[in-house]
Amino acid sequence: MLNLTELENDALIEIFNIGVGQAAASMSAIVNEAVRMSVPSVSFIPRAEAARLLGHGEAPERICGVSQHFRGAFETDAILMFPEDKSLEIVRLMVGEAVPLKELTDMEQEAMCEIGNIMLNSCVGTLANIFQRELEGSLPQYHVGTSDHILTATGSLADSVVLMLHIDFLLEKHQIHGYVAFVLDISALHDLKEQINLYIARAMGQA
Amino acid sequence: MTTTKTVLIVDDSRVSRMMARQYIAALRSGWRVEEAGTGEESLLKAREVPPDLILMDVNMPGMGGIAAAEQLRREFPSVPISLLTANVQAATRERATAMGLGFVEKPITEARIAQLLATLETA
Numbered sequence A: 001m002l003n004l005t006e007l008e009n010d011a012l013i014e015i016f017n018i019g020v021g022q023a024a025a026s027m028s029a030i031v032n033e034a035v036r037m038s039v040p041s042v043s044f045i046p047r048a049e050a051a052r053l054l055g056h057g058e059a060p061e062r063i064c065g066v067s068q069h070f071r072g073a074f075e076t077d078a079i080l081m082f083p084e085d086k087s088l089e090i091v092r093l094m095v096g097e098a099v100p101l102k103e104l105t106d107m108e109q110e111a112m113c114e115i116g117n118i119m120l121n122s123c124v125g126t127l128a129n130i131f132q133r134e135l136e137g138s139l140p141q142y143h144v145g146t147s148d149h150i151l152t153a154t155g156s157l158a159d160s161v162v163l164m165l166h167i168d169f170l171l172e173k174h175q176i177h178g179y180v181a182f183v184l185d186i187s188a189l190h191d192l193k194e195q196i197n198l199y200i201a202r203a204m205g206q207a
Numbered sequence B: 001m002t003t004t005k006t007v008l009i010v011d012d013s014r015v016s017r018m019m020a021r022q023y024i025a026a027l028r029s030g031w032r033v034e035e036a037g038t039g040e041e042s043l044l045k046a047r048e049v050p051p052d053l054i055l056m057d058v059n060m061p062g063m064g065g066i067a068a069a070e071q072l073r074r075e076f077p078s079v080p081i082s083l084l085t086a087n088v089q090a091a092t093r094e095r096a097t098a099m100g101l102g103f104v105e106k107p108i109t110e111a112r113i114a115q116l117l118a119t120l121e122t123a
Helices: A006-031 A047-054 A084-095 A101-106 A108-131 A147-153 A186-203 B014-027 B039-048 B064-075 B090-099 B110-122
Strands: A035-038 A042-046 A063-072 A076-083 A135-137 A141-145 A161-171 A175-184 B006-010 B032-036 B053-056 B081-085 B102-105
Touching: A006 A035, A006 A042, A006 A084, A006 A108, A006 A186, A042 A047, A047 A147, A047 A161, A063 A084, A063 A108, A063 A147, A076 A084, A076 A108, A076 A147, A084 A101, A084 A108, A084 A175, A084 B014, A101 A108, A108 A135, A108 A141, A108 A175, A108 A186, A108 B014, A108 B090, A141 A147, A161 A186, A175 A186, B006 B014, B006 B039, B014 B032, B014 B110, B032 B039, B039 B053, B039 B064, B053 B064, B053 B110, B064 B081, B064 B090, B081 B090, B081 B110, B090 B102, B102 B110
Parallel strands: B006 B032, B006 B053, B053 B081, B081 B102
Antiparallel strands: A035 A161, A042 A161, A063 A076, A063 A135, A063 A141, A076 A175, A161 A175
């Protein structure tokens, strides 16, 4: 799949932790509440396995997802996923109590797209800044379905590798679990590895 | 004496436009707010109702925010334009600086809108 040295793996986790930390800060500003976001691990797994993990194995959970394709230093589909039944709650936190429920329901998909746009760009933009390269993003797309459906909807192939970050969003008043996944093919994984090594070289004063 | 100003919000997200409008209304009750959902629409809207401040998203369908801001800068050279974007990359920020545009990160909050309006009033 992708063999990383201990140092490369450490750098990868550190870089994505920084990116996700920025996404947490954006989430906090969106919902106007303190948010803690943990990144216990970064793993490279085949798409089918990622779908099983995200679906919790048993009866597949319905998820709403927002995806964006990024290209530049490396190419990836970044996907933000929440349980479908939390979507309206998140949008309510974003727009506040002033908007009537009917109007809120009407704009739910659009609002989730904007939340995804802000959080994914916050994370990916931070990665781009760390890599000192530019990543150009597509417009956000909204999906609803099982995790496998969402991972497939981005156009990724069954044998694609998913760089998966499992993130718990912990709000002060609401416990909402979200997930971020990055889908990369083999070529993109090698580009990412190259960027990590450039980052390490800079950190060691060799570039 | 209260001076009425016109703010043009350009964003393909209806929710973001709604939030920006809400904060502007709360901070400057008499100000006029115009909206455009694309870069192309922003050019038409600005010609119709010349703005005093333009808030511009970057990643939009069609011509996009950077190209729209370039065109608006040519047509309305004295009007402050600020990018209001989820794109936090250094490259985008540097592009904004080079073009003489402001840069404010999303998400839209009352504090960030207040900062933008203060920029207009001191411009």
